[in-house]
Amino acid sequence: MSIVNKAKQAYKKLFPAPILKDFPAENLPWIDKKNPDVDGFVKQFPKAAQLPYDLAEKLRFWNQNGYVILEQIISDELIDAYLADVQELIEKHKEYDINIRIDRPEYRKHPVMKIRDVPREIIEGQYIKIMEFHNASVAGKKLMLHKAIVSFLEAIFNQKVVAMQSLTFLYGSQQETHQDFPYVVPQVPSHLAAAWIALEDVKPGSGELHYYVGSHKVKKFDWGNGIFFNGESTKNPTDFGKYLSAECERMGLERRTLLIKKGDVLIWHAALAHGGEPILDPELTRKSYVCHYSSELGYYRHRHDLVNEPVRHSMNGADVFADPTLTSYENSFKRGEKVN
Numbered sequence: 648m649s650i651v652n653k654a655k656q657a658y659k660k661l662f663p664a665p666i667l668k669d670f671p672a673e674n675l676p677w678i679d680k681k682n683p684d685v686d687g688f689v690k691q692f693p694k695a696a697q698l699p700y701d702l703a704e705k706l707r708f709w710n711q712n713g714y715v716i717l718e719q720i721i722s723d724e725l726i727d728a729y730l731a732d733v734q735e736l737i738e739k740h741k742e743y744d745i746n747i748r749i750d751r752p753e754y755r756k757h758p759v760m761k762i763r764d765v766p767r768e769i770i771e772g773q774y775i776k777i778m779e780f781h782n783a784s785v786a787g788k789k790l791m792l793h794k795a796i797v798s799f800l801e802a803i804f805n806q807k808v809v810a811m812q813s814l815t816f817l818y819g820s821q822q823e824t825h826q827d828f829p830y831v832v833p834q835v836p837s838h839l840a841a842a843w844i845a846l847e848d849v850k851p852g853s854g855e856l857h858y859y860v861g862s863h864k865v866k867k868f869d870w871g872n873g874i875f876f877n878g879e880s881t882k883n884p885t886d887f888g889k890y891l892s893a894e895c896e897r898m899g900l901e902r903r904t905l906l907i908k909k910g911d912v913l914i915w916h917a918a919l920a921h922g923g924e925p926i927l928d929p930e931l932t933r934k935s936y937v938c939h940y941s942s943e944l945g946y947y948r949h950r951h952d953l954v955n956e957p958v959r960h961s962m963n964g965a966d967v968f969a970d971p972t973l974t975s976y977e978n979s980f981k982r983g984e985k986v987n
């Protein structure tokens with residue numbers, strides 16, 4: 648073990664982190680507090696008037712249900728530019744160090760691999776997530792920092808938005824029901840939300856996303872060491888999924904599947920319970936792009952470099968950090984430059 652890790656362990660022993668049962672109240676987003684003043688907020692939020700949706704209505708829906716759907720906000724041209732970038736990455740995968748996650752039994756020991764080391768038929772199959780392709784793709788950044796998405800997030804956090812990470816799916820994930828916050832942990836854990844961008848019309852049987860309406864208010868699961876999943880947790884993701892499904896059923900929360908169209912976007916709360924349905928028709932793709940976001944208070948250093956000030960790419964008043972470990976690829980897929 649390195650000296651740094653030894654020091655970290657010793658520090659943890661001396662000053663153990665408090666075991667949280669819920670998000671700390673002091674920096675909870677205003678919209679998650681009791682009786683948020685939506686009309687008052689919207690009146691003083693300058694971007695509200697320029698949005699292609701009624702912000703007050705969406706904020707009320709979010710508060711009650713833990714998600715919103717923004718319809719037809721992204722152009723086909725931008726999505727097609729991103730899909731062409733993804734296709735190029737797959738075709739020339741041997742040239743790239745970009746990571747992909749493979750949730751197949753034969754990769755259990757090393758689920759995260761460099762795309763160059765993975766055979767093409769695996770990359771183009773099920774159980775694959777292309778990780779952080781927004782770093783290389785201009786179109787990926789434009790989708791991630793799309794005005795209609797980041798303006799809504801800016802409203803819920805009442806702060807500048809910082810995008811944290813992205814995942815690109817060709818097929819349904821078939822993931823167990825989960826909430827994101829135990830796994831994706833910004834410095835302010837309640838400053839977290841995600842966008843699911845439909846890159847094609849979602850077809851029934853393709854392994855649609857499912858979610859429980861209003862589940863962001865369910866009592867938080869105890870992993871044995873608080874509300875986050877880490878090396879000290881005594882419970883596992885399957886226990887978590889069972890707990891969430893049982894609790895949502897007990898509370899009578901409706902389980903819905905997401906059948907949205909290319910250009911529509913689902914934005915969900917850090918604590919919305921969701922997962923992927925089984926793929927019933929293996930011929931059906933379900934191309935989608937998932938981005939996770941925090942605020943400038945919640946995410947101020949790139950997780951691969953906690954020391955130095957990050958290099959920022961800014962659009963529409965929001966930031967995403969350049970990946971300090973893969974600088975040679977940054978914005979090297981340029982199709983998105985001319986499209987919006």
Ligand SMILES: O=C(O)CCC(=O)C(=O)O
Pocket residue numbers: 814816819820821822827855856921922923924935937
């Ligand atoms: O798209 C899906 O099927 C699941 C995505 C998801 O759960 C996530 O990225 O947190």
